[in-house]
Amino acid sequence: MSLNETFRSLREAQVRLGLENREAKDNALRAVMAAIDADRTAVLKANTEDVEKARADGMKEALVDRLLLNDQRIDGIIEGIADVVRLEDPIGRVHAGWKTPNGLFIERVAVPIGVVAIIYESRPNVTADAFSLAYKAGCAILLRGSSAALSSNRALVKAIQKGLDQGCGISAAVSLADSGSRSEVDEILGARGSIDVALPRGGRELIRRVVENARVPVIETGEGNCHIFVDQSADEENALDIIENAKTQKPGACNAVETVLVHHSIAGRFIPRLGVRLAGRVELRCDTLSSGFLRQYSGLPPRLIFKDAVDQDWETEYLDYILAVKIVSSLDKAIDHINRYGTKHSEAILTNDLRAAEEFCRRVDAACVYTNASTRFTDGGQFGFGSELGISTQKIHARGPMGLEALTTIKYRISGAGQIR
Amino acid sequence: MSLNETFRSLREAQVRLGLENREAKDNALRAVMAAIDADRTAVLKANTEDVEKARADGMKEALVDRLLLNDQRIDGIIEGIADVVRLEDPIGRVHAGWKTPNGLFIERVAVPIGVVAIIYESRPNVTADAFSLAYKAGCAILLRGSSAALSSNRALVKAIQKGLDQGCGISAAVSLADSGSRSEVDEILGARGSIDVALPRGGRELIRRVVENARVPVIETGEGNCHIFVDQSADEENALDIIENAKTQKPGACNAVETVLVHHSIAGRFIPRLGVRLAGRVELRCDTLSSGFLRQYSGLPPRLIFKDAVDQDWETEYLDYILAVKIVSSLDKAIDHINRYGTKHSEAILTNDLRAAEEFCRRVDAACVYTNASTRFTDGGQFGFGSELGISTQKIHARGPMGLEALTTIKYRISGAGQIR
Numbered sequence: 001m002s003l004n005e006t007f008r009s010l011r012e013a014q015v016r017l018g019l020e021n022r023e024a025k026d027n028a029l030r031a032v033m034a035a036i037d038a039d040r041t042a043v044l045k046a047n048t049e050d051v052e053k054a055r056a057d058g059m060k061e062a063l064v065d066r067l068l069l070n071d072q073r074i075d076g077i078i079e080g081i082a083d084v085v086r087l088e089d090p091i092g093r094v095h096a097g098w099k100t101p102n103g104l105f106i107e108r109v110a111v112p113i114g115v116v117a118i119i120y121e122s123r124p125n126v127t128a129d130a131f132s133l134a135y136k137a138g139c140a141i142l143l144r145g146s147s148a149a150l151s152s153n154r155a156l157v158k159a160i161q162k163g164l165d166q167g168c169g170i171s172a173a174v175s176l177a178d179s180g181s182r183s184e185v186d187e188i189l190g191a192r193g194s195i196d197v198a199l200p201r202g203g204r205e206l207i208r209r210v211v212e213n214a215r216v217p218v219i220e221t222g223e224g225n226c227h228i229f230v231d232q233s234a235d236e237e238n239a240l241d242i243i244e245n246a247k248t249q250k251p252g253a254c255n256a257v258e259t260v261l262v263h264h265s266i267a268g269r270f271i272p273r274l275g276v277r278l279a280g281r282v283e284l285r286c287d288t289l290s291s292g293f294l295r296q297y298s299g300l301p302p303r304l305i306f307k308d309a310v311d312q313d314w315e316t317e318y319l320d321y322i323l324a325v326k327i328v329s330s331l332d333k334a335i336d337h338i339n340r341y342g343t344k345h346s347e348a349i350l351t352n353d354l355r356a357a358e359e360f361c362r363r364v365d366a367a368c369v370y371t372n373a374s375t376r377f378t379d380g381g382q383f384g385f386g387s388e389l390g391i392s393t394q395k396i397h398a399r400g401p402m403g404l405e406a407l408t409t410i411k412y413r414i415s416g417a418g419q420i421r
Numbered sequence: 422m423s424l425n426e427t428f429r430s431l432r433e434a435q436v437r438l439g440l441e442n443r444e445a446k447d448n449a450l451r452a453v454m455a456a457i458d459a460d461r462t463a464v465l466k467a468n469t470e471d472v473e474k475a476r477a478d479g480m481k482e483a484l485v486d487r488l489l490l491n492d493q494r495i496d497g498i499i500e501g502i503a504d505v506v507r508l509e510d511p512i513g514r515v516h517a518g519w520k521t522p523n524g525l526f527i528e529r530v531a532v533p534i535g536v537v538a539i540i541y542e543s544r545p546n547v548t549a550d551a552f553s554l555a556y557k558a559g560c561a562i563l564l565r566g567s568s569a570a571l572s573s574n575r576a577l578v579k580a581i582q583k584g585l586d587q588g589c590g591i592s593a594a595v596s597l598a599d600s601g602s603r604s605e606v607d608e609i610l611g612a613r614g615s616i617d618v619a620l621p622r623g624g625r626e627l628i629r630r631v632v633e634n635a636r637v638p639v640i641e642t643g644e645g646n647c648h649i650f651v652d653q654s655a656d657e658e659n660a661l662d663i664i665e666n667a668k669t670q671k672p673g674a675c676n677a678v679e680t681v682l683v684h685h686s687i688a689g690r691f692i693p694r695l696g697v698r699l700a701g702r703v704e705l706r707c708d709t710l711s712s713g714f715l716r717q718y719s720g721l722p723p724r725l726i727f728k729d730a731v732d733q734d735w736e737t738e739y740l741d742y743i744l745a746v747k748i749v750s751s752l753d754k755a756i757d758h759i760n761r762y763g764t765k766h767s768e769a770i771l772t773n774d775l776r777a778a779e780e781f782c783r784r785v786d787a788a789c790v791y792t793n794a795s796t797r798f799t800d801g802g803q804f805g806f807g808s809e810l811g812i813s814t815q816k817i818h819a820r821g822p823m824g825l826e827a828l829t830t831i832k833y834r835i836s837g838a839g840q841i842r
Binding site for chain 2: 113368397411
C-alpha cells in the first residue's frame with residue numbers, strides 16, 4: 001500500500017471508529033490483548049533479531065534496554081492495554097453546556113482528534129501503548145517506529161491487527177509505516193488534511209527534524225534535560241536517595257535527572273557524599289567548584305569517575321549513567337539555570353523551605369515541577385492516566401504526560417429554534 | 422528596536438506579567454480603556470488614512486468595512502476590554518488535584534502560555550481584543566497586523582502602552598511588529614523559544630503561508646468556508662431568514678455562509694424563493710440543477726444575478742455578497758460535500774427531522790455544528806467568552822472561538838515527602 005492509500009484507509013477507518021461506542025472499542029482491545037499473548041513467541045523472536053542487530057551496530061546498553069522485550073515486558077504491554085480498557089471513554093463527554101441570552105443551547109463535546117501519527121524511537125512498548133490509547137479515543141494511528149525496532153514493531157502490529165479482526169474491531173485504524181526511508185517521515189509530516197496531529201517521541205535530533213519539516217500540527221514530546229536542585233535546607237540523606245533514584249533507576253527514560261544543582265552553602269559537605277553514593281555507577285561531570293570539593297575530599301572511593309564539565313554538558317540529555325553537577329549561589333541562580341538549559345519537562349527542588357519551594361514551582365517553566373520527590377514520576381501510569389502517549393514538552397494542547405484526553409478535541413453543538421443575529 | 426530585542430523584551434515582560442495578580446491586571450486594563458478613549462481623535466484620524474489608502478488601492482468594500490473604525494466601533498473596542506476586565510482570571514486555577522497511591526499530591530494548575538504572536542489581516546479591533554485577552558491571561562503579545570491597517574494599529578498600540586504606563590501595568594508586554602516586510606513575519610514564525618504560539622488570523626493565503634513557514638507552534642484560525650444545509654423538513658420561511666442573515670449581516674466575517682446546500686425534494690420550490698429573497702443584494706453561483714430551477718421560474722426579479730458555478734466556487738470563502746448554491750440528493754451527500762470542501766469552521770443544518778439533525782452534528786467535522794440557527798453565532802462574544810482571539814479551525818489546543826482559556830497552558834505541581842520510584 002502506498003502512503004497515500006494508507007492515509008485514505010486510516011481516514012475511512014477513523015470516521016467509522018469515531019462513531020463506535022465504548023463497549024465495541026473495549027471488546028476489540030481485549031481481543032488485541034489475547035492476540036499479543038498468543039503471538040508472544042513470534043514477538044520475542046522478532047525482538048531478539050532487533051536487539052542482536054542493535055548490539056552489533058554498537059548501540060549503547062541504556063538504549064538497548066529501551067529496545068529489549070522479554071516475557072515480563074510483554075506482560076507489561078498486555079497489562080497496559082488492560083489499563084486502557086478500564087479507562088472511561090473520553091469521547092462524547094459534555095465538558096460544558098449553557099444557554100445564551102437569545103436561547104441558543106451550546107454544548108462543548110469531546111470528539112476524537114482524528115488521524116494521529118506517532119514518530120518514535122526504539123521502544124516497542126510505545127507501539128502498543130500508543131495504539132491502545134488512540135483506539136480507545138476513537139483515533140486511527142499511523143506508527144512510525146525506528147528502524148532499530150522494525151521487526152519487533154511488525155510482529156506487534158501484526159498481532160494487534162489480528163486481534164482487531166478477531167474482536168470485531170477496525171483493523172485498518174492502525175498502520176505501521178515501515179519503509180524505513182527518511183522521505184517517508186517527511187511525507188507523513190507534510191500530509192495536511194490526512195494527519196491531524198503528529199507526535200514525535202524521542203531525542204532532540206528527532207524532535208528538531210520533525211518541527212522543522214512538519215506542515216501538520218505537532219505536539220513535541222520526550223526530550224528531558226531534567227534538573228534536581230538541592231537547596232540549603234534539604235534533607236541530605238533523602239536528597240541522595242532521590243538523586244540516585246532519578247539517575248539510576250532507568251537512565252534511558254526522559255524523566256531521568258541529567259544535572260544536579262547544589263546550593264553553595266551545603267555543597268562542601270554534600271558534593272563528596274554524592275560522589276560516595278554514586279561511585280562505580282555514575283560518572284560525574286562537575287563544574288570547577290564541585291570538582292574542587294571532590295578533589296579535596298580524602299574519603300573518595302577510587303571507583304568514582306568525575307570529569308570537568310564543559311558548556312555542552314548543561315544542555316545534554318545523557319540518557320546514560322552520567323550526571324552533570326553544578327554549584328549555584330542561590331535559588332535564583334538555580335531557577336535561571338533551569339529556565340535556560342531545561343527542556344520544560346520535569347524539574348525538582350529538594351528543600352524544607354516553604355518560600356523556596358513556592359518560588360521554584362512558580363518561576364520554573366516546565367510541565368512538571370516537583371518538591372521533594374524524584375523526577376521519575378513524570379509518567380502517565382504514575383499520574384493515574386493509564387498508559388501514556390509521551391510527555392509533552394510544549395505548551396499547546398497538552399503538557400506533561402499525555403493520556404487519552406490528549407487525543408481528543410472538542411466540537412461545539414449548537415441547537416437553535418431559528419435564531420438569527 | 423530589532424526584532425530580537427523585541428523578543429527578549431517581551432519575554433522579560435511576560436515573566437513579570439505571569440506572576441501578577443488579577444487586581445493589577447484589571448487596573449492596567451481599565452487604564453488602557455481610558456487611554457483609548459482619550460486618544461480617540463488620533464486613532465480615528467490614523468484609521469481614516471488607512472481607509473483612504475485602501476480605497477485608493479481598490480480594496481473591496483466588504484474588506485474596507487473590516488478596516489473601518491468610527492466612534493461607535495471605538496466604543497465597541499473599549500467595551501470589549503471592559504468585558505475582559507469582568508472575566509475571571511484564568512491563571513492559577515487548579516483544574517484538578519489528586520493524591521497518588523504513594524502519597525504524591527499532584528495539582529494541575531493553569532499558567533500563561535507565554536509569549537504569543539498574532540498575525541492578522543485588516544481589522545484594527547483585533548489589536549485591542551487580542552492585547553486585552555493576552556494581558557488578562559498573563560501573556561505578552563507581539564502584534565503583526567496587515568500593512569493596510571498600519572496607521573490604525575500604531576495609534577491603538579500607542580494608546581494601549583500609554584494606558585499601561587499610566588495604570589502601573591507592564592507596557593513592554595505588548596509590541597507591534599510594524600516593519601511591513603514579509604521577512605519580519607518569517608522571523609517571527611521561526612523564533613522557537615521566543616514565541617510560544619503563533620496565531621494567524623485571516624484568509625487562506627495568510628494561513629497557508631504561516632503553516633508552511635512556522636517553526637513555532639501555530640493555531641490556525643479564521644478561514645471559514647461555511648455551509649447551510651436546508652433539509653427537506655426545514656421551515657422554509659425561517660430558512661430564508663437564516664440564510665439571508667448568515668450571508669448579508671456581515672459578509673466579511675469568517676462565520677458568514679458561503680454555500681447553501683438544498684435537499685432536492687424541496688429545491689424546485691425553495692430555490693426560486695431564495696432567488697427572490699436575495700435579489701439585488703447577493704449574487705448566486707448555482708449548480709446546473711439550481712440554475713435550471715431559477716431559469717424556469719417566471720416570477721424572478723430582474724435584479725437577481727446568478728451565474729453557473731465552477732468547481733472553485735465550492736472551495737471559495739467569498740467574504741462578499743456572493744453565495745454558492747447546490748442541490749444535493751440526500752443528507753449523506755450534504756455531509757460529504759461539507760466534509761470535503763468545508764474548513765471545519767461552522768456548519769448548519771436546518772431541519773425538523775431529529776435523526777437528520779443528530780446525524781449531521783455527529784458526522785460533520787467542524788468546530789461548530791448548528792441545528793436551526795445562523796452560522797454567524799460562532800463568535801467569542803456570542804458564546805459568552807468576552808472578546809475572542811479568533812476562531813480556531815484546527816483540532817489541537819483550541820477549537821472554535823478562542824477566549825482567555827486558549828491563552829493558558831497547564832503545569833503539574835507535584836508535592837512529595839521524599840518519594841522515589
